[in-house]
Amino acid sequence: MTPIKRQSQLQSSGHSANPVQRAQVGAPYLANSGYKGPAGNAAMVAETDRLNKPAPDSQTDIQLVRKVRRGDTAAFDLLVIKYQSRVASIISRFVYDSQDVLDLTQETFVKAYRAIDRFRGDSAFYTWLYRIAVNTAKNFLESRSRRPQGSVDVADAEQFDEGERLRDRASPEQLLQREQLAAALQVALESLPEELRSALLLREYEGLSYEDIARILDCPIGTVRSRIFRARDAVDRHLAPLLDEQGGVI
Amino acid sequence: MSEVNGMDERLKETLSAMMDDEADELSVRRLLAHSDPEALRSHWHRWQQIRSLMHDEVPQVLPGDMAQKVRASIQGSLAASAEVASESSLPERGWRLLRWRGSAAATVALALLLGFGAGVGWQVSPVAEHGGELAVHADAAPLVADVPEIPLQGLDDQQWEHLSRYLLEHAQHNSVAAGRGSVGYARVVSVSSASR
Numbered sequence: 001m002t003p004i005k006r007q008s009q010l011q012s013s014g015h016s017a018n019p020v021q022r023a024q025v026g027a028p029y030l031a032n033s034g035y036k037g038p039a040g041n042a043a044m045v046a047e048t049d050r051l052n053k054p055a056p057d058s059q060t061d062i063q064l065v066r067k068v069r070r071g072d073t074a075a076f077d078l079l080v081i082k083y084q085s086r087v088a089s090i091i092s093r094f095v096y097d098s099q100d101v102l103d104l105t106q107e108t109f110v111k112a113y114r115a116i117d118r119f120r121g122d123s124a125f126y127t128w129l130y131r132i133a134v135n136t137a138k139n140f141l142e143s144r145s146r147r148p149q150g151s152v153d154v155a156d157a158e159q160f161d162e163g164e165r166l167r168d169r170a171s172p173e174q175l176l177q178r179e180q181l182a183a184a185l186q187v188a189l190e191s192l193p194e195e196l197r198s199a200l201l202l203r204e205y206e207g208l209s210y211e212d213i214a215r216i217l218d219c220p221i222g223t224v225r226s227r228i229f230r231a232r233d234a235v236d237r238h239l240a241p242l243l244d245e246q247g248g249v250i
Numbered sequence: 251m252s253e254v255n256g257m258d259e260r261l262k263e264t265l266s267a268m269m270d271d272e273a274d275e276l277s278v279r280r281l282l283a284h285s286d287p288e289a290l291r292s293h294w295h296r297w298q299q300i301r302s303l304m305h306d307e308v309p310q311v312l313p314g315d316m317a318q319k320v321r322a323s324i325q326g327s328l329a330a331s332a333e334v335a336s337e338s339s340l341p342e343r344g345w346r347l348l349r350w351r352g353s354a355a356a357t358v359a360l361a362l363l364l365g366f367g368a369g370v371g372w373q374v375s376p377v378a379e380h381g382g383e384l385a386v387h388a389d390a391a392p393l394v395a396d397v398p399e400i401p402l403q404g405l406d407d408q409q410w411e412h413l414s415r416y417l418l419e420h421a422q423h424n425s426v427a428a429g430r431g432s433v434g435y436a437r438v439v440s441v442s443s444a445s446r
Contacts, residue, residue, distance in 0.1 A: 058271050059271040059272075059273075060268045060269075060271050060273065060278070063268075063273070063275055063278045064278075067278070067279070067282060072282055073321060073324075074282050074285075074287050074290065074291075075282055076317075076320075076321075076324075077287070077290075077291055077317040077320075077321065078268075078290075078291070078294055080316055080317040080320050081291060081294050081295045081298060081316070081317050082294070082298055084316045084317070085298075085302065085307075102316075105316065106316065106319050106320055106323060109316070109320040110320060110323050110324055110327070113320070113324050114324075181303055182303065182306075185300070185303050185304065203270055204301065204304050204305075205304075209272070210267075210270065210272050225263065225266075225267055225272065226263065228266060228270065229262065229263040229266035229267070232266050232269070232297055232300070233262065233266075235300055236293070236296055236297060236300060239296070239299075239300060239303075240296055243296050243299055243300075
């Protein structure tokens with residue numbers, strides 16, 4: 001079984017990845033897709049270099065924030081779910097007690113909801129949320145007359161390696177669960193029809209837009225959109241029992 | 251169109267596009283409006299988890315439903331603040347309104363009393379003493395119990411003329427001053443003119 005390399009980060013998630021790394025990631029699964037990577041296509045080099053520029057704010061985030069401002073709480077739920085793990089990871093850089101981390105994560109989102117009208121969109125929503133999380137954690141420590149246990153710069157928000165410190169704190173059981181999930185993911189990806197797998201991996205590992213993927217796979221954008229959805233749905237069906245069983249582990 | 255796990259395929263495709271920042275505003279609106287909220291959260295959560303897994307992100311352990319906790323906390327604080335607001339602001343507004351109306355009524359009553367005081371030899375008629383009198387009230391007068399009612403029935407011609415002239419002058423004066431009380435005076439004047 002070919003191991004899956006999972007090193008790159010999505011542009012839309014605020015992460016940037018080395019173009020060479022991105023070209024290598026997912027390569028075994030993209031061999032038949034017609035995609036030769038940045039080195040194999042000069043036009044695509046320009047396209048992928050474009051992706052290295054600072055990512056604009058997520059369109060989805062902006063849409064959801066707009067809905068939240070109009071009183072749509074379901075939209076805020078989606079923002080919470082999307083960022084809860086990352087916010088918890090930021091806070092865990094300051095605070096070590098897991099219950100405190102949970103409480104402060106919750107408090108961060110409540111503060112964000114109350115202040116959502118003051119979000120001007122000058123920065124990405126995640127950067128704005130990141131600042132609230134850092135301030136919430138620092139205020140918590142000050143209220144307990146303790147100095148911050150860790151330090152992070154707001155500028156790190158976009159490149160934050162999620163929960164790195166927690167890697168060492170995971171219990172053996174959690175590590176085992178994670179390995180099981182990774183193995184199940186690999187099986188799920190391998191069992192996907194080629195056209196679905198290519199579309200999903202170009203999106204997830206290369207961070208390409210639907211338009212770029214459509215150009216590579218030589219098909220309409222609507223087809224790309226449909227293929228990515230069907231791939232995601234198939235992987236979800238495969239992993240859902242494990243994910244549900246393990247609750248909030250991931 | 252098939253429907254699986256509380257969400258139809260088209261809505262799930264929109265959700266998938268949202269994962270990739272490729273969904274348009276209208277589709278997002280439709281998704282939020284027509285999806286089963288629980289199914290929507292569940293799919294979104296699992297797909298985010300799968301993405302984290304694909305990128306080998308070390309997850310934070312978050313037992314329970316954080317979104318639900320946040321929502322409960324927000325709703326709890328909103329309910330509490332609304333309760334406090336209803337307890338404080340409504341009586342406050344009510345008192346303010348009552349004070350304003352009371353002031354207006356007191357001003358009208360005082361003006362009328364002064365007007366009557368200016369008349370010579372005015373007496374309350376026997377008819378008025380026995381009830382059945384027509385009382386003139388300012389617009390807000392009923393709100394104030396202690397404002398005396400002025401009986402107008404039984405006034406003689408001289409008293410009517412004096413009162414009418416007085417009210418007309420005040421109406422003219424207040425219309426120039428543009429005070430809110432001018433409306434009340436004008437009405438009284440028109441009533442007195444018509445009654446004559």
